Amino acid sequence: MTQYPGLLLTVIAFLLVIGPLIFLHELGHYLVGRWFGVRADVFSIGFGREIFGITDRRGTRWKFGWLPLGGYVRFAGDMNPASQPSAEWLALPPDERNQTFQSKSVWQRAAIVAAGPVANFLVALVILGGFAVVHGEPRTPAVVDQVVAQSAADRAGLRSGDRILSANGRTVDTFGDLARYVVSRPDEQVALDVARGGATLNVPLEIGVRIERDRFGNEYRLGVLGVRSAQPVIVPVGLIEAPVVAFRQTGAILQMMVDGLGQIITGRRPVSEMGGPLRIAQISGEQMAGGLTAFVGFIAIISINLGFINLLPVPMLDGGHLFFYALEAIRRRPVEARVQEWAYRSGLLVLLSLMLLVTFNDLSSFGLWRGLAGLIG
Incomplete structure (x- = not known):
C-alpha cells in the first residue's frame, strides 16, 4: 500500500533540510569575509521581500526572504555582478574602501567565494564521520x-x-x-x-x-x-579515523554525482531524472517519515549536492566566480567587466532555464500532466 508523509510534514522537513544548509553555506562566505576584513551589508536566507530581519551592531542586516530557495551575503562594495571596481567604489573614503570585497587580493576573494561550498562539504563530513563512529x-x-x-x-x-x-x-x-x-x-x-x-x-x-x-x-x-x-x-571506526572515513565516503558520493551528470550530458540517462526543489521537498518528507538516521543521512547528501552544484563553472554560481578569479590570476589582470557582465547574464538565463526544466520534471513525477490530460480528455 502506497503511503504519503503528508503536506505539513513535507514542508517542515524541506525547511529543516534547506534552511540550515543555506545558512551554513552563506555563513562560510560571511565568516571568511569577516576574517579578511570585509564588511557585510546583508545576510539573507531566502529571496524576495523581507518578512523578518534585524540589524547587528556591525551594520549587517540579517533577514529572511519569502522564497526559501537560496540565500546570499552582500558584501560592502558589491555594486555590480562582476564585483569589480567602479567609479562609485573609487569615490569611497579609503577606510571604507578597504572594507569592501573589491579591495581584497584575488586569492582572498577566491577564498571567500569557495568558503560556501566548503562549508557544505564540512557539514557532510561531520554527519558521515558521526555515522561511521556510531555504526562502523x-x-x-x-x-x-x-x-x-x-x-x-x-x-x-x-x-x-x-x-x-x-x-x-x-x-x-x-x-x-x-x-x-x-x-x-x-x-x-x-x-x-x-x-x-x-x-x-x-x-x-x-x-x-x-x-x-x-x-x-x-x-x-x-x-x-x-x-x-x-x-x-x-x-568499528574510532574518532581519529572518522574524518578519513567521512572524507572517503564524501568522495564516493561526489563521484556518483559527477557520473550522473556525465550520463545526462551524454544521453545515457534521461533529462527527466533531474529533480528540483519540489522533488527535494518530497524526498525530505519521506526521509523524515523513515526516521532520524535516514533524515540526517539525506541532509548529508543534499549538503554535498549543494557544494558540488555551486562549484560548477557556471556564471552566477560560486564556481563561475572562481573560474574568473583563476583567469585573473593567470592573466595578472581581471577579465573585462563587460565580458563578465554578459557571462553572468548568460549564466542567469541558463539557471532560470534549468529551474523551469527541473520544476517541469518535478510536476511530471507527481503526475500533474497525466492528471491534466485526463481532465482535458
Whole structure:
C-alpha cells in the first residue's frame, strides 16, 4: 500500500533540510569575509521581500526572504555582478574602501567565494564521520560468494570465489564500491577485471536492470549484477579515523554525482531524472517519515549536492566566480567587466532555464500532466 508523509510534514522537513544548509553555506562566505576584513551589508536566507530581519551592531542586516530557495551575503562594495571596481567604489573614503570585497587580493576573494561550498562539504563530513563512529564502516571484500542464476553475472561467467578488482578501469575494493558503480548503470556495458586462481581476467558484461518501488510509490530503475557476498564485514571506526572515513565516503558520493551528470550530458540517462526543489521537498518528507538516521543521512547528501552544484563553472554560481578569479590570476589582470557582465547574464538565463526544466520534471513525477490530460480528455 502506497503511503504519503503528508503536506505539513513535507514542508517542515524541506525547511529543516534547506534552511540550515543555506545558512551554513552563506555563513562560510560571511565568516571568511569577516576574517579578511570585509564588511557585510546583508545576510539573507531566502529571496524576495523581507518578512523578518534585524540589524547587528556591525551594520549587517540579517533577514529572511519569502522564497526559501537560496540565500546570499552582500558584501560592502558589491555594486555590480562582476564585483569589480567602479567609479562609485573609487569615490569611497579609503577606510571604507578597504572594507569592501573589491579591495581584497584575488586569492582572498577566491577564498571567500569557495568558503560556501566548503562549508557544505564540512557539514557532510561531520554527519558521515558521526555515522561511521556510531555504526562502523562496511568493508566487505569484493569477493563473489554466490552468483544469481540467469543474472548478468551468470551470463558473463562469473564464479564463486572471483574477486572483482575494477569496473571499466575504476578500482573496486569493497562490495560497496561495486554496488555504487553498478546501481546507476542499468543496461550499460562494463568490463570487469577479475582475479581468479592466480590470474586476472577481463570479463565484459551488460549490467542488468531491477525495478524497485518504495512504500511511497516512487519507482526506481537500478542496475544489478547478480552477485552476493559472504557475511558482511563491518569495521568499528574510532574518532581519529572518522574524518578519513567521512572524507572517503564524501568522495564516493561526489563521484556518483559527477557520473550522473556525465550520463545526462551524454544521453545515457534521461533529462527527466533531474529533480528540483519540489522533488527535494518530497524526498525530505519521506526521509523524515523513515526516521532520524535516514533524515540526517539525506541532509548529508543534499549538503554535498549543494557544494558540488555551486562549484560548477557556471556564471552566477560560486564556481563561475572562481573560474574568473583563476583567469585573473593567470592573466595578472581581471577579465573585462563587460565580458563578465554578459557571462553572468548568460549564466542567469541558463539557471532560470534549468529551474523551469527541473520544476517541469518535478510536476511530471507527481503526475500533474497525466492528471491534466485526463481532465482535458
